[in-house]
Structures are given as C-alpha cells and as structure tokens.
Amino acid sequence: MPGSDAVMVRTTWREAMRAALREALQADPRVFLMGEDVGHYGGCYAVSRGLLEEFGPERIRDTPLSESAFVGAGIGAALNGMRPIVEVMTVNFSLLALDQIVNNAATLRHMSGGQFAIPLVIRMATGAGRQLAAQHSHSLEGWYAHVPGLKVLCPATLEDARGMLASALADPNPVILFEHVGLYNVEGTLRSDAGAVPIDRAAVRRAGTQLSLIAYGGMIPRTLEAAEKLAAQGIDAEVIDLRVLRPLDTATLVASVRKTRRAVIVDEGWRSGSFAAEISARLAEEAFYELDAPIARVCSAEVPIPYARHMELAALPQVEAIVGAAREVVGTHA
Amino acid sequence: MPGSDAVMVRTTWREAMRAALREALQADPRVFLMGEDVGHYGGCYAVSRGLLEEFGPERIRDTPLSESAFVGAGIGAALNGMRPIVEVMTVNFSLLALDQIVNNAATLRHMSGGQFAIPLVIRMATGAGRQLAAQHSHSLEGWYAHVPGLKVLCPATLEDARGMLASALADPNPVILFEHVGLYNVEGTLRSDAGAVPIDRAAVRRAGTQLSLIAYGGMIPRTLEAAEKLAAQGIDAEVIDLRVLRPLDTATLVASVRKTRRAVIVDEGWRSGSFAAEISARLAEEAFYELDAPIARVCSAEVPIPYARHMELAALPQVEAIVGAAREVVGTHA
Amino acid sequence: MTAAPSLDDDLGRLRGMLRIRRFEERAAELYGAGKIRGFLHLCVGEEAVAVGVMRALTEDDAVVSTYREHGHALARGVPPDRIMAEMFGRAEGCCRGRGGSMHLFDASHRFFGGNAIVAGGMPLATGLALADKMLGRRAVTACLFGDGAVAEGEFHECMNLAALWRLPVLFLCENNLYAMGTALALTESQVDLCAKARSYDMPADRVDGMDVTAVERAALAAVATVRAGEGPRFLELATYRFRAHSMFDAELYREKREVERWKLRDPIAALSTLMKLGGALDDAGLSALESEVGAELDAAVAFAEAGTLEPVEDLTRDVYATEASDAR
Amino acid sequence: MTAAPSLDDDLGRLRGMLRIRRFEERAAELYGAGKIRGFLHLCVGEEAVAVGVMRALTEDDAVVSTYREHGHALARGVPPDRIMAEMFGRAEGCCRGRGGSMHLFDASHRFFGGNAIVAGGMPLATGLALADKMLGRRAVTACLFGDGAVAEGEFHECMNLAALWRLPVLFLCENNLYAMGTALALTESQVDLCAKARSYDMPADRVDGMDVTAVERAALAAVATVRAGEGPRFLELATYRFRAHSMFDAELYREKREVERWKLRDPIAALSTLMKLGGALDDAGLSALESEVGAELDAAVAFAEAGTLEPVEDLTRDVYATEASDAR
Ligand SMILES: Cc1ncc(C[n+]2csc(CCOP(=O)(O)OP(=O)(O)O)c2C)c(N)n1
Ligand SMILES: Cc1ncc(C[n+]2csc(CCOP(=O)(O)OP(=O)(O)O)c2C)c(N)n1
Ligand SMILES: [Mg+2]
Numbered sequence A, B: 001m002p003g004s005d006a007v008m009v010r011t012t013w014r015e016a017m018r019a020a021l022r023e024a025l026q027a028d029p030r031v032f033l034m035g036e037d038v039g040h041y042g043g044c045y046a047v048s049r050g051l052l053e054e055f056g057p058e059r060i061r062d063t064p065l066s067e068s069a070f071v072g073a074g075i076g077a078a079l080n081g082m083r084p085i086v087e088v089m090t091v092n093f094s095l096l097a098l099d100q101i102v103n104n105a106a107t108l109r110h111m112s113g114g115q116f117a118i119p120l121v122i123r124m125a126t127g128a129g130r131q132l133a134a135q136h137s138h139s140l141e142g143w144y145a146h147v148p149g150l151k152v153l154c155p156a157t158l159e160d161a162r163g164m165l166a167s168a169l170a171d172p173n174p175v176i177l178f179e180h181v182g183l184y185n186v187e188g189t190l191r192s193d194a195g196a197v198p199i200d201r202a203a204v205r206r207a208g209t210q211l212s213l214i215a216y217g218g219m220i221p222r223t224l225e226a227a228e229k230l231a232a233q234g235i236d237a238e239v240i241d242l243r244v245l246r247p248l249d250t251a252t253l254v255a256s257v258r259k260t261r262r263a264v265i266v267d268e269g270w271r272s273g274s275f276a277a278e279i280s281a282r283l284a285e286e287a288f289y290e291l292d293a294p295i296a297r298v299c300s301a302e303v304p305i306p307y308a309r310h311m312e313l314a315a316l317p318q319v320e321a322i323v324g325a326a327r328e329v330v331g332t333h334a
Numbered sequence C, D: 001m002t003a004a005p006s007l008d009d010d011l012g013r014l015r016g017m018l019r020i021r022r023f024e025e026r027a028a029e030l031y032g033a034g035k036i037r038g039f040l041h042l043c044v045g046e047e048a049v050a051v052g053v054m055r056a057l058t059e060d061d062a063v064v065s066t067y068r069e070h071g072h073a074l075a076r077g078v079p080p081d082r083i084m085a086e087m088f089g090r091a092e093g094c095c096r097g098r099g100g101s102m103h104l105f106d107a108s109h110r111f112f113g114g115n116a117i118v119a120g121g122m123p124l125a126t127g128l129a130l131a132d133k134m135l136g137r138r139a140v141t142a143c144l145f146g147d148g149a150v151a152e153g154e155f156h157e158c159m160n161l162a163a164l165w166r167l168p169v170l171f172l173c174e175n176n177l178y179a180m181g182t183a184l185a186l187t188e189s190q191v192d193l194c195a196k197a198r199s200y201d202m203p204a205d206r207v208d209g210m211d212v213t214a215v216e217r218a219a220l221a222a223v224a225t226v227r228a229g230e231g232p233r234f235l236e237l238a239t240y241r242f243r244a245h246s247m248f249d250a251e252l253y254r255e256k257r258e259v260e261r262w263k264l265r266d267p268i269a270a271l272s273t274l275m276k277l278g279g280a281l282d283d284a285g286l287s288a289l290e291s292e293v294g295a296e297l298d299a300a301v302a303f304a305e306a307g308t309l310e311p312v313e314d315l316t317r318d319v320y321a322t323e324a325s326d327a328r
C-alpha cells in the first residue's frame, strides 16, 4: 500500500533499477550482485555505479570473463541458501551461459522430483538501437520464454524497473530479467514509495477499442507513440504491455482482442520464430472466432543488426511501421 | 536423374546417413568430419562407424569435449577452403557452441559486407523418446530456425537422410542438419542411386482434402500414422513435411491450407515459443480468410522431459493427441 | 571440525566397494531385462574413488557428480532402494523416477546430482562453495568429473573462479583414461592433468585411484586444507572402468588386453587380499559380507519392483516452485 | 618460406606506430563530433604490439583480432580510408558500413575480424589454421586477444585443440592489465599468463609490448617455428592502454598516476628517442613523418566524409550467399 505521504520524484530508468538493487541488497543479507564489471567499473551501463562503495566487494562481485562459470555459480549459490543477482552484460554473451541456464537452472527442480528451489535472478541487457552491430544487438527474450522452469520479465516502465527485481527475488524460481538498452536513459516520475510489483500479469497501458497493440520491453515507448499517432488519425488503439513473457498472461491478451477484434504484435526479435509468433498463435487459438482481420506482426528484419544508423533503423520496428500495420489491420490503408 | 538400372535396396535411416557421409568424403577431398567420438568409438549413435578405417584420422577427427572450440574451428576451416561436417552429439550440448553458431557463423557474411562464405554443415541429434531425461531430450530446432544466416534441415525420410547432406555441403552457407534419435533405426527401401535432394521446399507426404497436418523430422512417422487412423475414421488429412525450417517454404503450406481450410501443427518442441507457433502465425497471416477453424498445435508438454517411460510418453506428442486435435479441428469431436 | 574418520576401518571400505560393485552388476542385468532404460553408465573398477572420497566428507559437505554416479551416491549414503527405484522409473525413486540413472539427487544427503552434461556440474559446485563461504559455514563441496571434462571450457572457468575466490571446493578428477571412446592422449595436449590445476595456482596431487586407502588418505588431507579456508584443491584419481562406457558401447577403441591388465589391479580384490594376508578377513568373513551386501541389494530391487508409477497428472508438478513450498 | 622482414627498419616501425596513434586520436575526435558511433575501443599505447606482430607476418598468413582492432588492421595493411569509412557507416567502408569499429574485415588482406565477443575469435583462428594444415599450406594464423579473454572457456578449449593438433596458430595475448574495468588480479588466480599456455604444453614467452623491436623479434621467432610445423605458440605482450576502455568509460577503476607512469614508456616516444640518439631521426624527419601520416589520415577522413550510404534496399543482401556468388 503506497503511503499517503509519498511524493512523485523525477528519475531515470537506470536510477530506478539501481534503487531496486540497492533496496534488495539492504533488505536481505543473502542477496548479492555478481557479474562482469558490476563493481569497480560501475556496470557496463552504469546501473550498479556506487554499489561497490556501499556494499563492498563480497556483495558486489566483479567476475572474470567466464559467463558459464559465474552464471552456474549463481545457480549453485541459490541452491545453497543465497539469493544471487547475476548480471550478464548483454544477451548475446548469455549464449555462453545458456547450457547452465537451460540444462541446469531450468531442469534441476523438476528432474529431482521437486527437491530444490533456485531463487536466482539473472539480469541482462538486450536489444538494439545504439549502433553496436551484429554481436551486441540481439533480442533473444523469446528463446528464454520457451524454456519451462524459467520465468522471464521485461520491464518497460519506471514502475516495473523499480519494482520487478524485488518480486523476482521473492520468487523461488530462476527469473531472467531483461533490460532494454534503449530504456536506461528514459526519464519520468515515480512515487517515492514505489516498490515491488506483481510479476504474473500483463498491463493495459492505454485503453482502446479498435485494435490491440501488443508489445513489451523496449518496444513499449514507440508502441505508445504509435497509438497516439493512430489516435490523431481517428484510430483508437489499446496498448498491452506483456511485462512477463513466461508465464504468459494469456487472459489479458485474449480479453483485449475479444474486445478490439484486431491485433498487431510488436517485437524486436527477428520475425521467424519470434515470440510474436507465439502471441499470434495463442490469439488464433483462443480468440479465432472473434478476430475480424489477420493478426499482424511488426518485427525486426531478418538480418544481423547492421552498424550504420540508417540501416539499423531500417532493421528495427519503427513507429511508422507500427502505424502502417495497424491501419492495414483496421482496413484503412490507402 | 535416377538411372533406369537402379534397384530398390533395404536400408536403415542410420545407414542412409552413413552412405551420405561416405559419398561426401569420397566426392570432395575438402570434406572432413569432426566431433566427439565420431572416429574410434564409431559415433555416439553409430552413424559414422567404419569411416575412420576408410578415411583415416585426418578426415574423421575425434575431438576433445570442447563444443565451442571445435564448432568454431569448423567455421574457421570453412572460411579457409575446407568443407567441414561438424557433429555435435546432441542438441543439448550444442548450447555450449551456440555463441560460435549465432554470433559468428550466422553473422560473418552479412556483417563483413558479403566478403565471406561459410560452407559448413553442423549435424546434431535431437529429440526425445529414448528415456534419456531432461538433459538429452530437447528439441531446439526452432531456435536455430530463428537465426538469419543459418539454414536448418530436418530430414525425416530415408531419401532425405540420404540426400540432404550433399545439398547442404553444396550450399555456401552454414547449414544445421538435425537427426532425430527416434529415426535412426527406421527401416525401409531406397533407390540404389539415391542422391542429393533439394533443400528449399516442403513436401506433401500424403495428399488429403479435409485438413493439413504439418510436421517435420521425428514427428513425421507418427503424423502419417495419425493420418491413416483419421482416414479409417473417414477424415482425409494431408500431411506436409516441412523438411527445411529455414528458409521456410511458406508457399507449400499456404497452398495446402487454402485447399483444406484447416490445420494441425505437430512439433516436438515445447509449445510456448515453439516453431509450431511460427507456422501458425504465418498461416494466420497468409491464409486467414481461408481458415474455417482455429489452427491447432500438438506440442510437447512444458516440462523438462522425464525419464520414466510413461511420463516421457505423456510429455511428447502422440498419435492419439494428433488424431484428437485433428478431429476437433474438423469439428467431429464427440 | 568433525573428527577425522578412522583410517583403520578396512572392513568398512571393503563393504563400501562391494556394495557398489554388486549394485552395478545387478543394474547391468536389470538393463538387459528391460527394467532399467535410457543411458546407463557403470563404475565397475572405479569403486575405490567413490568410497575413499566419500569417507573423507562430513554430513554438511556437498557432493556434485556426473552421469556415472551410482557409486558416488551409494558411498555418500543415498539409500540403494531409492536409487534402484529411480532407475526403474518409480515414484519411490530419489527423484520420483524423473531423473533416472544419470540424474540421482538427494537433498537430505546434500547430493546435488547426477549431471549428464560433461563438466556441467562444475559451475554448480563452485556456487555451492561460494554460498558456504559467504555464509561462513565450514563445509566443503566435493566436485567429481572425468578426464574428458578437463577439455571443456567450463572446467577452466571454474578452476579459475574457485582458485581466485579461494572457494572451499575439492575438485576430483576421475581419470579413467577415456572419454567415451576417446583416449586421453587424443583429447589433451598435456596429459598430466595436475599441470592444469597448477596453472591456476591450485595445489594438485595424483593419487592411485585403485587403492582405496590412498584415495581416502589423500582426500582427507585435501578436505582438511579446503575446510581450513586455504582454497580449493585438485586431486587426480588414476583409475579405469572395467566395463563399457554405457550399455551401447561396442568398445572398439581399446584392447581387451589393456582391460585385462587393469583388472589385475581390481581395487576390491586388492583390499581383500591385503586384509586376508593381514588376518583381518577370511573366506567366511568375505562370504558373510557378500550376503549382507546381497541382502541389501535384493531388498533394493524388491523395493523398486514394488514401486508405483508417478501419476501422469503430476507431469507438470514442480516445474516451478511455489512461494509457499519453498519459504526457507 | 618468405624472406624474414628486415629488423633494421626503425623508420618503418615508427611510421607504423604513428599511423595508428594519429588514427586513434582522430577517431576519438570524430566520435566526439558524432561521426562515429556505437562502441569505440582505442589502442593508444599499444601500437608496438600491432606493428611488431604484423611485420612478422606474410601476405598468406591470416589475422584474427578483437573489437580493439584498428591498430591491427592498419598495421596489417587494411587501407585507412576503408576503415574510416567503415566507422562512418559508409558503403565504401571495408564492410559496407555494417560492421563499424568492432567488426573490421578485409578478405584481401586475410584479416578475419574484428570480433566483439571476448575470446570469440579464437575458435575461428584455430579453424583457419586447421584448414591451412590440412591443405598443406605454410601459412600462420595470428590470433590476437586480451588478458580478459584468458578467463573464458573458449580460450582454454582452443589452446588445447591447437596444441593437440599442432596447428599453425600464433596466440598473441595483449596483456594491458585490465579487462574493461577489472584488473588482472581480480580475474586470474594465476596472473602469469604464460603458465596457462605451458599447461597445454605450448611454448610461451612474455615480451615487452612497449618495445616494438622486441615484439617484432619475438613474433618473428615464434612465426618461424609455427610455420615450420612445430605447433602453436603463445606470446604474452605486456602493454597498457593509455585511454579509457571505450568512449563510455569513466575510468573509476585505476589511478591517474598509474596511467601516467605507463605513459613514460610510450612505445612511440621510446623508439623515436632511440632513433634520435642513434642519429637515425631528427626533428625535421619526425615532422616529415607526421605530415606524411597526417596527409594519409586527412585523405581517409575525406574519403569517409564523401562516402555514400548503403541503399536501404540492400538490407537483407548477403545474409545468405548464393551458390553462384561463392563457387570457389
Ligand atoms: C557437453 C557434453 N558433451 C558430450 C557429452 C556426451 N558424453 C557423455 S559421457 C562422455 C565422455 C566423458 O568422459 P569423462 O569425462 O572422462 O568421464 P567418464 O565417462 O570416463 O567417466 C561424453 C562425450 C555430454 N554428455 N556432454
Ligand atoms: C563474451 C563477452 N563478455 C563480455 C564482453 C564485454 N566486454 C567487452 S571488452 C571486455 C574486456 C575485455 O578485456 P581484454 O580481453 O583484456 O581486452 P582489452 O579490452 O583490454 O583490449 C568486456 C568485458 C564481451 N564483449 N564479450
Ligand atoms: Mg573418462
């Protein structure tokens, strides 16, 4: 319950994440942060800056460049009484730790007949938009969301940046928390008493009646922008923020589409085999007879993300593409 | 052109793969096979048995347990004039090499502006059904099919086991070839002059009119079995074998569904985020107005595959589930 | 610190090894009879490692093993009936029948698997030890793996991390000279595996893994320094598997004569001969031990046979923990 | 075998290093001006490594590098205008503007990147060398990586594989004491990196990476043995980066004084002082060299400025090779 003397404070998405980390470290001595350059460097994206000074090198642990070992060590530490937060710098590098995540973290509980819990949080940056080219710009959230045993969170708003970590730590399962690199500098206001948020449902970010725009993480700001543009053109779009990719809150999605009868899914992953495909398939399964038009997907072009600005922009879902897809779906294309 | 003096010979799926390997090694001195236990042991699934004796240890290379290094070495060797066939024992272990496959093999050509070709074939076993439990029974073909720059082949028939490797080697791109562990012992007849097959299209394995059953790899035999059962119940199903998951032959799928107006997709991957979702989404995008019923997916249960026989069976798509989904889709459920 | 286990309990060591040997032989038979399925990896010939190592640990210590872990589990105290039931795929198995031979887990014995990814248990072990260290516990994590695992990147990363952070892990490399069908000389440019450990500034010793007393002595010494906070240690245990890699192995890669030569060093025969020479064992004593072991094993098989199947409705149970189930 | 490059071309070495230094300085300015974007990693201070190593190679050799590779590319002969255009994101860049600073490739100079995954180039290098060996070529693959890469599993796997198969790779570790903001002592339990190589039975030497002649001499010797088929070698090049890790680095992790101390060993100043003392260089000579280098750089920047943008329609071009385009 937010206290009545809470005030609204200006903050950035990065600061909200940092506040969440600090609070978690203060609240529970079992919590610690480990990863490459989280300490002395201050975090690749400066999220953990200052925490080493505050909590010391035992709890803010710089690791060697050994993704498999330190992610796996996080699993082991979680099995053995700690509450680790492991940071992997970028989702691309997480491929080096995927064996540990998929073959161990996701399986140990079920395969042992329920003997173990793995209260582990793995944070990683994801997404493109900073001209970092083909080896630093992937969006593989959908892959993680495919794996039973994992939970997958994609905060988009300041509230979620501030509040999802605490909920993830309270969860006895391995949770992957994706931070889109395009969000860190987003500014806004947040209640001074903002805290844990639920991590089991999607949110309606904008109510609307004519179509549902479904997105998550880094695509939320531009999807909302597209909705405003559409409104100016007389099209009333609802915007759903998935927030949690696994387990997926199908009910909220289906309810929205039952109402609007049309949907566009925005996903920064490559189109083929994207998470957007899953959303589309579920809607087709559960709201088939309510659909008035084919579901559309706005995804990244199927290329390794190029460095050059104009090419990177061309590869990624942009506001105009969302607007275009929406207009097509509501049947108002020129 | 098959010669007219060709005869039909009995063979197994394993032998067909071995014949393909032998032929490739004989045909081109640049071709070599490397992987764990491909040589002295004779291959984990006995596919390469005898090849070490025939071609020697330079061309049938046993590697240390170093998935990342030897898969990456395959990429380097392909860049530098060889035609490597790299065997990864099981798709689960391929996670250890995924960095090399996704961040290097799939990107090098595009990101370098087209300077390099990577004529590499990576073979791996996939799938469940042998009670090998949670760390040996995944089906991650859909993940690979998500990655631009890769091609993904899933032979199901003897012809494809015999013929896809040659086509993959002739392709200047990295090709991932999945061998479902449940297929190796399949027996049948094959033309004595069987050879390379196209790797750019799906195949209609059974023509039908009332619904399309869409599957690939290890799910093909049971999908065909389901079609026969359905036929006995008066339901005429078409069976499409995807064969190639990337690039996907959408045209064949859409043509089938335009005709049958109903589809069931069978995929051994876990349902959420499965490749079946991609098929469903594409059909909904391209054949929406022709669909008479929601598309159904028959996938694995969302659990790490358990060891116990009855639980493993319960986790995997079975003939009865396919039949049930098909009956539901055609509206003849009790 | 717990009292060091007595070094003059030869009978205990012999019993420990015999239990494993007979268990493995029975498992092979039961595989032939179709009672056990999947991949089955036996440790016949390597019993001295399991017994020697486990005797050096205390209850609070943790164990991380591989897919060839029946012996480790038995020596650690995981009940044979639960293990056998697991391999039968029964709900009474130590993992409800979900793990099978390659995935034995027993939280109550701090036995953290049973890992079927070569070297895949090493990061877990490193993390278990990290938690013990951060929580100020004086526990040791024993991490077992084969010679084949040494080539994996995870081996290297974990050796470095454990040494760098001075974590209480004891790395135990069972060097049986083969990784599946690939001889050590075909997988390592440097076949002295202790040299690897030393390159991380980690003390390392090579021990005769066919001599259970030597293994126990070396493990005790290593455990003591690890427990004292002196950082991780590495032991290479020179051993040999007498049987095939798994039930599918045609053993094309090694000479029968090599196997026979190693069998001359059978750790069970070696110890019982020594005991007989010293008068600590006679034929009657040995056959009493055999019946004791046989009775336990018969009971385990009977337990497994009588076991039930997990209800199919429970398929998705425990994919996730619920908050209530795991508040600890 | 190609004739060994002359060891008395100090002017060539100085020119090589100066080209890199000025290029990097200009790149930093252009980053500030928004002409270059993404991650930019400069090698100021480390020029002696690039120049010394590349002078020891022949045309047929291959080079695999990291994201801090401008110097390597320049010293290898990749034209500066193509590199600058690449960083401007121009179609005239060596990768059509798709790779940027971290992904410079040039097939015609056998420069195989530019890899932004730490240690990610090592398996490629191993494979390039494997192909050379299998095809009976006498080429060497030079594989450059940083001290941070040594902790990665891929390092270990590749060292072993290359040593095991005696592949013609020269592993070159640029030890600049930091991996991003993490000091070597915080990432390695054993900071003598040569000890790692030796654990694979691979000959290893530590070289003063601030002394271009020492680097070249060591590289020549190592290349000779590698080319002669004696298997891979490892050189640790002790160096230091004078500037931040990348343009985003606040350098919180090291003391200004440490940087200043290392600057006293500036490889360019060291060589030019030596040359001046020996009478091989005077102020006029140096400033002539500076203008020559400056002119080349100005031309490169002008070339980049004048470059065009790849048409957006080409976005998906070359995701796949077509059979026709790559029959070779
Ligand atoms: C990452 C990985 N690669 C390959 C395999 C297949 N495999 C299972 S056991 C084995 C050999 C391991 O040898 P070693 O570590 O010496 O143990 P041993 O079997 O001799 O006890 C292999 C290659 C695997 N399980 N995991
Ligand atoms: C696998 C991987 N993990 C993390 C990173 C992020 N990262 C980029 S450079 C770097 C430091 C590498 O240090 P070192 O190898 O010493 O090279 P240097 O930058 O000092 O030249 C890190 C951690 C990465 N690119 N790849
Ligand atoms: Mg072994």
Ligand SMILES: [Mg+2]
Pocket (backbone or CB within 6 Å): D146, D147, D148, D174, D175, D176, D177, D178, D179, D180
């Ligand atoms: Mg460095």
